[in-house]
Amino acid sequence: MLTGAGADDDGDTQARPRVGHIQFLNCLPLYWGLVHSGALLDIELTKDTPDRLNDALIVGDLDIGPISLVEYLRHADELVVLPDLAVGSDGPVLSVVLSTAAPLAEIRTVALGSTSRTSVLLARMLLEERHGLRPEYVTMPPDLPSMLREADAAVIIGDTALRATYDAERGGPDHPLRLIDLGAAWQEWTGLPMVFAVWAARRSFAERRPGVVKEVHGAFRSGLDLALRDVDEVAARAARFEVFDPGTLARYFTTLDFRLGARQQAGIIAFAGRAARRGDVPALRELRFADV
Numbered sequence: 001m002l003t004g005a006g007a008d009d010d011g012d013t014q015a016r017p018r019v020g021h022i023q024f025l026n027c028l029p030l031y032w033g034l035v036h037s038g039a040l041l042d043i044e045l046t047k048d049t050p051d052r053l054n055d056a057l058i059v060g061d062l063d064i065g066p067i068s069l070v071e072y073l074r075h076a077d078e079l080v081v082l083p084d085l086a087v088g089s090d091g092p093v094l095s096v097v098l099s100t101a102a103p104l105a106e107i108r109t110v111a112l113g114s115t116s117r118t119s120v121l122l123a124r125m126l127l128e129e130r131h132g133l134r135p136e137y138v139t140m141p142p143d144l145p146s147m148l149r150e151a152d153a154a155v156i157i158g159d160t161a162l163r164a165t166y167d168a169e170r171g172g173p174d175h176p177l178r179l180i181d182l183g184a185a186w187q188e189w190t191g192l193p194m195v196f197a198v199w200a201a202r203r204s205f206a207e208r209r210p211g212v213v214k215e216v217h218g219a220f221r222s223g224l225d226l227a228l229r230d231v232d233e234v235a236a237r238a239a240r241f242e243v244f245d246p247g248t249l250a251r252y253f254t255t256l257d258f259r260l261g262a263r264q265q266a267g268i269i270a271f272a273g274r275a276a277r278r279g280d281v282p283a284l285r286e287l288r289f290a291d292v
């Protein structure tokens with residue numbers, strides 16, 4: 001139970017913390033953990049896409065939530081990062097892809113999925129700085145067929161991208177689309193893990209209610225450990241309502257890297273440096289963590 005979640009630090013009753021949750025399969029292990037620990041009763045959970053959760057945390061409609069790394073870098077002064085929690089990968093991620101029917105060198109236009117902030121910038125960096133291309137970009141809702149009607153390539157994330165990855169794997173060499181896994185591409189380029197999103201609390205909230213931030217973080221962390229320990233059960237339950245089979249989901253949950261250790265932080269610093277050199281984000285002064 002989050003004993004502090006309903007009470008202020010001086011004991012006054014307060015509203016439940018407003019917490020965001022990414023409505024993609026990548027965060028299902030976290031949700032499983034919140035359900036099984038009972039912590040769900042002590043928070044007001046808002047499920048949505050990453051772009052909308054980013055905006056909600058930035059304007060203060062949420063107190064704590066996941067945030068695309070790029071938006072964290074743009075608003076680092078207003079936020080504190082929750083330690084040891086992230087959505088990333090150390091190599092292939094399976095659910096962040098550039099999909100194209102064209103040879104890489106012939107890509108002139110790229111459709112960027114509107115739910116992403118980090119992956120779309122990563123794709124631009126890779127195309128421009130690693131492959132020397134100068135395509136034109138258009139932002140579109142994340143529907144692969146319509147994106148590829150408008151552009152030579154598409155960048156998608158989440159369940160839509162996971163589906164595209166498995167369709168391509170099943171299709172084998174005859175599959176018409178080529179997929180570049182952007183987690184793998186980042187690792188080949190820099191040798192580092194990629195962090196797509198972190199969890200953060202608004203700095204003002206963390207100052208006002210530090211005990212709540214600590215408890216929400218504890219619930220996330222222990223819930224995640226529980227879900228990853230019981231990953232086959234989580235995958236089997238999720239597969240009842242998804243197009244993916246249990247084996248596919250278990251592989252996905254264990255491919256994702258939810259850690260935020262020294263290597264992942266080095267990945268963040270490398271990404272932040274490249275993004276700042278391009279003028280896409282301000283320079284990162286420090287990764288300021290919540291005191292948990």
Ligand SMILES: C=C(O[C@@H]1C=C(C(=O)O)C=C[C@H]1O)C(=O)O
Pocket residue numbers: 022024026050067068069087088093095096115116117118119120157158159161196197
């Ligand atoms: C690995 C993923 O990471 C995500 C990518 C994000 C982004 O590109 O801004 C934001 C949140 C995460 O959901 C994914 O969505 O598949």
